[in-house]
Amino acid sequence: MSRSGFGVIGAPVLYIGVLQTMEMTLSPALPLVQQDLGASPGALAWIFTGSLISSAISTPIVGRLADMYDKRRVLLALMAISGAGVLLSALAPNITLLITGMAIEGIWLGVLPLTVGLFRDTLTPERAATGNGLVVGVAALASALGLILAGPITSALGYRSLFLLAVAGVAAAALLAWFTVPSTPRAAGGRVDWAGGLLLGGGVALVMLGLTAVSSWGWTSPATLALFAAAALTLGPWVVVELRVADPLVDLRLLAGRTPAGVTAMGVLLGFASFGLVVALPMMLAAPAGTGYGQGADTLWIGIYMFPMGVAGTVIAPLVGPMTRLLGRRAVLVLGSVLVCAGTGGLALWHSAPWQVMAAVTVIGLGASIGLTAGLNAVAADVPGERAAGVSGVVFVAKSIGGTFGAQLGAMVLASGAVAGVPTEQSFVDTYLLSAVLGLLAVAAAFVIPATVRKTQAGQAVSALATKPSVRPGESL
Numbered sequence: 001m002s003r004s005g006f007g008v009i010g011a012p013v014l015y016i017g018v019l020q021t022m023e024m025t026l027s028p029a030l031p032l033v034q035q036d037l038g039a040s041p042g043a044l045a046w047i048f049t050g051s052l053i054s055s056a057i058s059t060p061i062v063g064r065l066a067d068m069y070d071k072r073r074v075l076l077a078l079m080a081i082s083g084a085g086v087l088l089s090a091l092a093p094n095i096t097l098l099i100t101g102m103a104i105e106g107i108w109l110g111v112l113p114l115t116v117g118l119f120r121d122t123l124t125p126e127r128a129a130t131g132n133g134l135v136v137g138v139a140a141l142a143s144a145l146g147l148i149l150a151g152p153i154t155s156a157l158g159y160r161s162l163f164l165l166a167v168a169g170v171a172a173a174a175l176l177a178w179f180t181v182p183s184t185p186r187a188a189g190g191r192v193d194w195a196g197g198l199l200l201g202g203g204v205a206l207v208m209l210g211l212t213a214v215s216s217w218g219w220t221s222p223a224t225l226a227l228f229a230a231a232a233l234t235l236g237p238w239v240v241v242e243l244r245v246a247d248p249l250v251d252l253r254l255l256a257g258r259t260p261a262g263v264t265a266m267g268v269l270l271g272f273a274s275f276g277l278v279v280a281l282p283m284m285l286a287a288p289a290g291t292g293y294g295q296g297a298d299t300l301w302i303g304i305y306m307f308p309m310g311v312a313g314t315v316i317a318p319l320v321g322p323m324t325r326l327l328g329r330r331a332v333l334v335l336g337s338v339l340v341c342a343g344t345g346g347l348a349l350w351h352s353a354p355w356q357v358m359a360a361v362t363v364i365g366l367g368a369s370i371g372l373t374a375g376l377n378a379v380a381a382d383v384p385g386e387r388a389a390g391v392s393g394v395v396f397v398a399k400s401i402g403g404t405f406g407a408q409l410g411a412m413v414l415a416s417g418a419v420a421g422v423p424t425e426q427s428f429v430d431t432y433l434l435s436a437v438l439g440l441l442a443v444a445a446a447f448v449i450p451a452t453v454r455k456t457q458a459g460q461a462v463s464a465l466a467t468k469p470s471v472r473p474g475e476s477l
Contacts, residue, residue, distance in 0.1 A: 007180020008122050009131040011173050012115045015079060016135060017142045018169030019108045022086070022162050023051070024146025028299045029159040036159070039095035046099045049212045051106035052404065056208055056397050057201035062110025063117075063393025064192060064249050071118045071184045071389075075111065075177055082108040083170040090163030101163075112139075112396050117389030120380050121184045128380060129321030133373045137317030140369055144310025147303025196249040199238035206231035207401060214408045250394055251387055259382040260391050262448035263375040266337065267395045269445060270371055271402030273340055273438040277364065278403065279410035280431040281306070283423060284351065293351060293425040308358050309365030316366050320373040329381075332374045333446035339367025341439025348432035371442065372399070378449055406438075 026033075030044050066074045085104025092098035115135055119128035153161060210227035217224045242248040254260060285302050287294025297305060324332045343364030350356040376392060383391050410431050417427025 007176055008118060008182070009127075009134060011177035011181055012075070012111055012118070013134050013138050014176065015108070015111060015170060015173035017138045018166050018173065019082065019086075019105070020139050020142035021146040021149065022166040022169075023048075024143050025150040025153060025162050026159070028147070028150040029154045029162065032154060032159045033095075033098070037092075037095045037098065039098075043095045043099070045212070047102050049208070050099050050103035052212070052400065053205050053208045054103045054106035055109035056204045056400055058107040059110045059113060059397050059400075060200060060250055060390060060393040061192075061197050062107065063113040063390040064197075066114040066117050066389040067387055068192065071114060071121065072177070072181045073183075075114060075118065075181065076174060078107065078111055078114070079170055079174040079177065082106075083167060083174070086163050086166045086170065090160050090167060109396060109400075110393065113389045113392035116376055116380050116392040118181070118184065120388055122182055125381075126321055129324070129373075129377045130318045132376045132380070133317035133320050133369070135317075136369050136373045136376070137314035140313030140317070140365060141310040144303065144307045148300065148307060150303070151300045191247050193242070193245055193247055193249040196238060196241050196245065199234055199241060200249060203231050203235035203238055204397065204401070206234060208404060211401070211404045211408055215411060219412075250390060254383065254387055255391060255394060257382070259378050259449050260394070262445050263379055264395050264398045265445035265448070266333070266371060266375055266442050267399035268402035269438050269442040270337070270340060270368060271399035272406035272409075273344060273435040273442065274368070274403050274406060277306070277309070277361065278407050280414060280423075280428050281347070281357075281361070283414065284428050285357070287422075291422075291425070293428065295354065295357075305354065305357055306361055309361040309368075312362045312365035313369035317369040317373045320370055321377065323370075324374060324377065328451055329374060329378055330446065330449060330451040332370060333378070333449060334443055336367045336369075336371025336374060337439055337442035337446050339363050339370065340442065341367075341436045343367060344432045344435035344439060348429045348436065351428070351432075367439075371446075375449075382450070406435075409434075 026047070030047070033039060033047070034044055062074065062078060082105050085101045085106075087101075089098050089101030089105065092101055112135065116132060119131040123131060153165075206227050210224055210231065213224055213227065239252065242250055242252050255264065282302050284293060285295045285297040285305055287296070289296045295301070295305070320332060327335075343360045343362075343366075346360040346363065347357070350360070375395065379391050379395065380388050413431045413434065414423040414427050417424050417430060
């Protein structure tokens with residue numbers, strides 16, 4: 001691989017890995033944050049809520065900017081802004097500035113759709129598919145690695161070291177991008193649909209606020225219902241705006257195509273299904289061994305139990321491209337969803353021994369990485385080049401919303417089966433079985449996606465790429 005090719009993949013991968021690891025290591029360090037800054041439990045929750053909302057709002061906007069402008073400049077700007085947010089968090093003297101810094105840092109998620117367009121514009125189809133796999137795999141590995149590193153790092157260096165180490169990592173990724181990532185030509189014409197961006201951002205923010213408030217207010221409280229109603233009243237006009245403007249932030253007609261619609265649905269469902277791990281599994285592992293189902297694990301051991309999921313995702317994701325050429329993309333998409341279903345179903349049936357838990361999370365890690373990587377590759381192949389990053393951004397937002405909704409529903413299932421405030425084994429089983437059902441629905445969504453690139457879509461892609469002299473015509477095919 002050439003120096004520029006290494007940088008195109010290496011800079012985003014390093015950037016994503018650093019920030020994903022920081023976010024995962026920060027979660028177990030929240031008691032230290034509370035003690036140092038005198039924060040209330042409600043304020044602590046906003047550390048992640050603010051980041052989640054800002055990422056959901058910024059991701060489609062960054063995707064559109066990446067479709068229109070030089071992706072190198074957009075990448076460097078994204079690194080600078082998110083790095084400033086991390087630095088603000090590191091130096092924050094109070095919880096308000098820490099929340100503000102994390103909200104600014106949250107825009108880093110926009111680099112995920114940006115890389116889809118960047119890889120497509122600068123790499124061969126095979127290397128682009130490998131790059132998408134590496135991005136997904138490293139994000140999975142960083143999540144698992146963060147749980148293991150949280151205890152040792154915070155104990156030895158304090159929680160602020162998590163931010164300072166992340167600042168250094170972002171700086172290294174930015175330097176690598178500055179020297180090795182080539183410029184990409186600006187798309188012909190077009191503008192940023194700021195009205196659509198404002199409506200979409202407001203609607204998504206209201207949805208995320210409603211979902212995160214459910215744990216405190218309940219699903220049927222007037223405040224929760226008011227937030228969801230306001231979201232509907234905001235997103236409705238957004239649809240009208242997007243269908244009328246010449247250059248929409250999200251091309252809804254394009255999104256209605258079989259490939260974008262199917263991949264988006266898979267993103268929602270796989271994100272939804274992940275709540276079996278996000279909510280239930282750590283609680284089950286932490287339960288005393290005397291319960292008959294718990295392992296009495298502390299934070300470090302919970303990370304060790306879940307670490308195989310990240311390893312499996314990292315190993316398999318770069319291989320999705322060759323698997324697709326061998327088996328066909330629909331078969332690979334179905335395989336990913338089936339593995340998620342099998343892993344969560346396996347947890348429901350077998351979870352008494354450590355090896356059973358590790359085997360199940362390994363299968364889930366394989367399935368999630370295969371499904372997401374194959375979906376991104378399908379979008380890159382079927383969607384015109386000037387819209388690839390924007391549509392990919394919608395997929396990531398959909399996955400985030402699905403995961404947030406699933407986490408709240410998972411908490412409700414566990415609470416409904418609790419005795420004296422402690423979830424029973426059956427409530428954990430019910431949670432895993434529900435995740436398995438959602439995995440089956442993701443299989444159905446995979447069958448919506450065409451087995452091969454349709455000629456009309458391929459022609460559009462070639463036409464779009466032909467206007468970009470730095471990209472080889474037909475490369476996305």
